[in-house]
Amino acid sequence: MSTTDTSVIHDIRDVARVAGVSIGTVSNVLNRPHMVADTTRERVEEVIARTGFVRNASARHLRQGRTRTIGLVVQDVMNPFFTEVARAAEDAATDSGYLLYLCNSAGSPEKEAAYLRALVEQQVSGVLLTPLQEIPAVMNTLRARGTPVVLVDRASEQPDQCSTAVDDVHGGDLAASHLLSIGRRRIAFISSTWSIRQCADRRAGVRRALRRARLSVRDHLRELVVPEMMTPAAGEQAVEDLLAEGLPDGIFCANDVLALGVLRGLLRHGVKVPQDVALIGYDDIEIAAASPVALSSVRQPTAAVSRRAGELLLEECDRPAEHRHQQLVFMPELVIRESTGGHG
Structure with a gap:
């Protein structure tokens, strides 16, 4: 030739x-x-x-025992919060010359574990994980093989593992304190199961705010638990449940998707927001400000949480000898709009 x-x-x-x-x-x-x-x-x-x-990348990967890829396993890709998580994580990956596999566990622990096993088979360099409830056992299998795993939106309890999380107790406190500050005293907190750490922490924050205001949790708080996938339909159903026993004058939802369903249910029944019921969500997804009544929300620094998690993972992949494990906690902030009497 x-x-x-x-x-x-x-x-x-x-x-x-x-x-x-x-x-x-x-x-x-x-x-x-x-x-x-x-x-x-x-x-x-x-x-x-x-x-x-x-x-031929496959041959090179077989020789090296790893690929220039990372995996991201999220709880619900239909939730705009996790869409933002994926976008920020992908930015971190591509900036470092990696490709990202996006896996949607869809609220299923079995699907979550199956995706993690598949990522092992694909010889990814590392994994970003937003765990559903308990940390899946297969995660420890990954780490035992030398594959770094960084938790996103969940604090790690292991000092030799990186994580990025939000102080959700403070976030729940912010939401409840805001409702109390505008004179609401019959508060409903609508959430998913308490086995989801974020939901349990936001609940703890609500209770802390009530105790600080010297209000009885039993007399001033109603807690509704919806299915694990906090959808608009679950929010609408929660309104039906509330109407059956008498509406509160303030509602806090564990995420914005749920709150938007609650808003739709309230408006359908002729309930005025915020005059009759003040409503606040959590996450501050993009559509929150564009809803029929602009939604007050507790804003998470989602992009920063996700991008930093990606950077920590890639640091551990590329420079393991220099890497220092970090468990980072970010603070949420209150965004007041029309649904609690603000001007949106």
Whole structure:
């Protein structure tokens, strides 16, 4: 094959022959281009571009035992909060030359575990995980194999594991304190099961705010538990349940998706928001400000939480000897709009 013959380009050796360089030089162009002289690198890149050569990543991954990929397992890809998580994590990955596999557990512990096992089989370099409830056992299997796992939106209890989380107790306190500050004394907290850490923490925050105001939890708080997937339909059903026993004058929902369903149910029944019932959600997803009555919410710094988690994971993947584990906690903030009497 001559140096101008491009009829058969099967592997890196063919690229080397066509470009008239060594195999090692082609390898450097592909993996360490800064080590190759500009004219030589440009000649090799021209051959690669002209021939459409694609290197065999599978063989390289088998030799290295890892890939330039990471996995992200989220609880509910339909929830805009997790969409933002995925977007920020992907930004961190691509900035470091990694690809991201997005896996949706859809509220199923079995599906979550299956995805984690599949990521092991794909030899990903690391995993970002927003766990459903208890930490899945397969996560420890991953870590035992040397695959880093960083928890997102969940504090790790292990000092040798990174995590990024939000102080949800403070967030629940912010929401309840705001309702109390505008004179609401019959408060409903609508959430999913308390086995979900975020829900339990937000509940603890609500109770803390009531106790600080010297109000009885028993007399001033009603707690409704909806299915684990906090959907608009679950919010609408919660309104039916509340109407059956008498509406409160303030409602706090554990996420905005649930709150938007509650808002729709209240408006359908002719309940005025915020005049009759003040309503506040959690997450401050983009649509919260654009709802029929602009929704007050507790804003999580979602992009920062997710991007920092991605950066910590990639640091551990690329520089394990230098990496220092961190458990980072971010603070939420209150955003007041029309649904609690603000001006949106």
